[in-house]
Amino acid sequence: MKALKYILVGIVFGIVLTKSEAVSWYRIYEMFEFQSFHMYGIIMVAIITGVIGIQIIKRKNIKDIKGLPIEIIEKEPGSTRFWIGGIFFGLGWALVGACPGPIFILLGAGFLPMILVLFGALFGTYLYGLLRNKLPH
Amino acid sequence: MDIIFQTWPWYVSGFLIGMVMLCLIYFGKTFGMSSNLRSLCAMTGLGKKVGFFDFDWKLQRWNLLVVLGAMLGGFIAVHFMSDASNVSINPKTIAQLAQLGIDAPNGKLLPNALFGNDVFQSPKMIFILIIGGVLIGFGTRYASGCTSGHAIYGLSSFQLPSLKAVIGFFIGGLIMTHFLLPLIF
Numbered sequence: 001m002k003a004l005k006y007i008l009v010g011i012v013f014g015i016v017l018t019k020s021e022a023v024s025w026y027r028i029y030e031m032f033e034f035q036s037f038h039m040y041g042i043i044m045v046a047i048i049t050g051v052i053g054i055q056i057i058k059r060k061n062i063k064d065i066k067g068l069p070i071e072i073i074e075k076e077p078g079s080t081r082f083w084i085g086g087i088f089f090g091l092g093w094a095l096v097g098a099c100p101g102p103i104f105i106l107l108g109a110g111f112l113p114m115i116l117v118l119f120g121a122l123f124g125t126y127l128y129g130l131l132r133n134k135l136p137h
Numbered sequence: 138m139d140i141i142f143q144t145w146p147w148y149v150s151g152f153l154i155g156m157v158m159l160c161l162i163y164f165g166k167t168f169g170m171s172s173n174l175r176s177l178c179a180m181t182g183l184g185k186k187v188g189f190f191d192f193d194w195k196l197q198r199w200n201l202l203v204v205l206g207a208m209l210g211g212f213i214a215v216h217f218m219s220d221a222s223n224v225s226i227n228p229k230t231i232a233q234l235a236q237l238g239i240d241a242p243n244g245k246l247l248p249n250a251l252f253g254n255d256v257f258q259s260p261k262m263i264f265i266l267i268i269g270g271v272l273i274g275f276g277t278r279y280a281s282g283c284t285s286g287h288a289i290y291g292l293s294s295f296q297l298p299s300l301k302a303v304i305g306f307f308i309g310g311l312i313m314t315h316f317l318l319p320l321i322f
Binding site: 035 | 297
């Protein structure tokens with residue numbers, strides 16, 4: 001049961017991202033060309049839903065499934081890593097039209113060439129791990 | 138029933154993505170897909186050589202299960218919930234893509250020019266897909282998050298670092314789409 005709930009949430013996530021076409025290379029291109037509201041609408045409504053949900057959790061002191069207080073993880077402060085890392089990711093996102101979630105979703109859906117993107121992404125992650133101490137954060 | 142097969146509207150999709158994140162928060166976890174790449178690297182035993190991967194990836198097993206579910210979800214949606222009306226993007230976008238030599242969607246999620254099975258015969262396309270992946274893997278770890286962790290989770294909880302990262306995503310995306318893609322294709 002413990003494992004099942006994560007798989008079920010994942011299934012919903014995979015279906016929604018596919019049916020909203022947020023996994024589509026075309027939709028990402030169209031978004032960066034500002035030729036459709038679709039992707040902006042998805043991201044905005046997801047954020048608004050999240051803001052409302054998190055505020056309710058905080059104000060009503062809602063506990064998690066195990067009865068423990070819910071904690072929102074704070075990102076570490078900084079600037080350089082977010083700007084530069086963000087730009088690197090944005091370049092890749094617009095090139096192959098997939099962020100990390102969709103890489104897996106599309107692979108599961110049977111788009112075989114996505115394995116090359118996943119291979120690259122794992123290598124890129126490794127590269128960061130290797131160079132981390134030399135990079136400005 | 139048609140509603141299920143057609144493209145889901147942005148307000149339904151956005152709401153459901155927000156609910157997925159809230160579910161994970163309720164489970165006592167967080168929302169972030171790119172950290173799974175780090176876990177996958179750690180699983181191979183890289184932690185012995187590179188300190189960044191020296192952590193107990195088993196604590197992240199729940200997130201790998203989310204990914205497994207997402208793969209199943211993608212399979213279900215593509216094979217049982219799709220129809221030819223899908224991916225009806227702006228006709229202007231289609232015309233622009235034609236100039237780059239990229240095929241129109243006609244119901245498919247991905248262009249054959251990038252993801253058709255014959256890309257395995259093109260060294261250029263293999264290179265492009267791998268480089269795209271490297272940029273994604275390197276960039277998300279450097280920025281410590283991607284669209285899910287920063288744009289949705291981070292902005293939903295009003296975190297300034299996430300706003301910087303998301304602006305970065307868009308700067309990178311705009312540079313790629315407007316300046317680099319026309320050079321590549």
